[in-house]
Amino acid sequence: MIGADKTTSIEAAVSQIKDGNTVMIGGFGVPGTPFTLIEELVRQGQSGLTVIKNDSNMPGMGVDRLLENGQVAKLIVSHIGLNPNAVRMMNEKVLEVEFCAQGILAERIRCAGAGLHGFLTDIGIDTDLANDKTTTEIDGKTLLVEKALSADFALIHADRADPFGNLIYVGTARNFNPLMAMAADHTLAETETLVAVGDLRPEETHTPGPFVDGVVFLPKLSEYYGVVER
Numbered sequence: 001m002i003g004a005d006k007t008t009s010i011e012a013a014v015s016q017i018k019d020g021n022t023v024m025i026g027g028f029g030v031p032g033t034p035f036t037l038i039e040e041l042v043r044q045g046q047s048g049l050t051v052i053k054n055d056s057n058m059p060g061m062g063v064d065r066l067l068e069n070g071q072v073a074k075l076i077v078s079h080i081g082l083n084p085n086a087v088r089m090m091n092e093k094v095l096e097v098e099f100c101a102q103g104i105l106a107e108r109i110r111c112a113g114a115g116l117h118g119f120l121t122d123i124g125i126d127t128d129l130a131n132d133k134t135t136t137e138i139d140g141k142t143l144l145v146e147k148a149l150s151a152d153f154a155l156i157h158a159d160r161a162d163p164f165g166n167l168i169y170v171g172t173a174r175n176f177n178p179l180m181a182m183a184a185d186h187t188l189a190e191t192e193t194l195v196a197v198g199d200l201r202p203e204e205t206h207t208p209g210p211f212v213d214g215v216v217f218l219p220k221l222s223e224y225y226g227v228v229e230r
Contacts, residue, residue: 005163006215013188013214014040017153020073022050024109024180025063026156029055029082032173033062034157034190036218041155042069050074052109052151054102054176056086067095076149078102101129106179108149113182118147154184158207161191162198165212166205174206181207188214 014037017023023041027033042065051072057063064083066072074096080086089095100108101123111119120143124130134145156177159170167189169177181187189207194217 006165006209006212007163007194008214008216010036010040010190010216011044013037013216014044016186016188016214017041017044017046017049019046020048021046021152022052022150024151024154024176024184025051025053026154026175026177026180027053027055027057027062028172028175029057030062031171032157032169032175032177033057034155035062037155037157037188037190037216038062038065042066042071045069045071047071048073050076050151052076052105052149052180054078054105056080056083058082059085074098076100076105078105099129104129104146105149106176108146109176109179109183111146111148112150113179116148118145120144121146149183151180151184152186154180154187156181156187156189156207158189158191160193160195160200161189161212161215161217162195162200162209163215164197165189165207165209165215166197166200167191167207167209167212168200168204169206178207181211186213187211188216190216190218192218 049072053063055077064085067085076098078100090097104123122143124144130144135142158167160168189212
């Protein structure tokens with residue numbers, strides 16, 4: 001209902017994720033990555049996960065913590081070049097990696113949030129990125145069919161939130177988070193600041209509350225969050 005309080009403990013929020021689920025994780029490198037939610041997922045240990053993220057973070061942080069713990073079966077990313085652990089696991093065939101050009105990855109996620117099944121593009125034609133993908137022809141031009149990309153859960157990081165789940169991001173943390181919040185069946189948001197309903201101006205809100213299912217307030221921030229300046 002309108003005005004419902006969606007605040008929850010981090011333990012309860014993350015416990016909804018089950019073995020084998022597909023989980024979107026917001027962030028572009030450090031900014032916008034929900035490090036605290038990830039750490040709780042590491043602690044709880046759900047396995048066989050498919051993780052969708054722009055990148056695999058760097059060694060010892062973020063997604064790499066899930067990789068180190070053996071929780072990820074498949075990674076859908078635009079690149080893993082900053083994480084030698086992910087590269088090693090891929091080469092050793094203990095981790096399946098699907099590469100997707102960054103803009104295409106964002107659009108596939110956006111399509112899912114908009115209720116579309118996919119889109120057509122000429123990006124990737126005649127490259128390895130086109131392998132096993134369906135093509136079609138329009139006006140004499142060959143196009144790839146890029147399918148929408150959805151998930152069971154999205155884990156995102158917000159700068160400010162209210163109990164209903166209205167979210168505001170700061171700086172470059174406003175990257176994949178808004179798209180992923182719309183594309184998952186369940187969206188769990190961690191927030192640095194929790195304010196009362198009505199304190200966030202509608203025209204400043206980046207993700208409206210109806211897209212958010214759980215809000216976790218972070219009384220203590222990870223050391224990484226200070227990288228994003230206000």
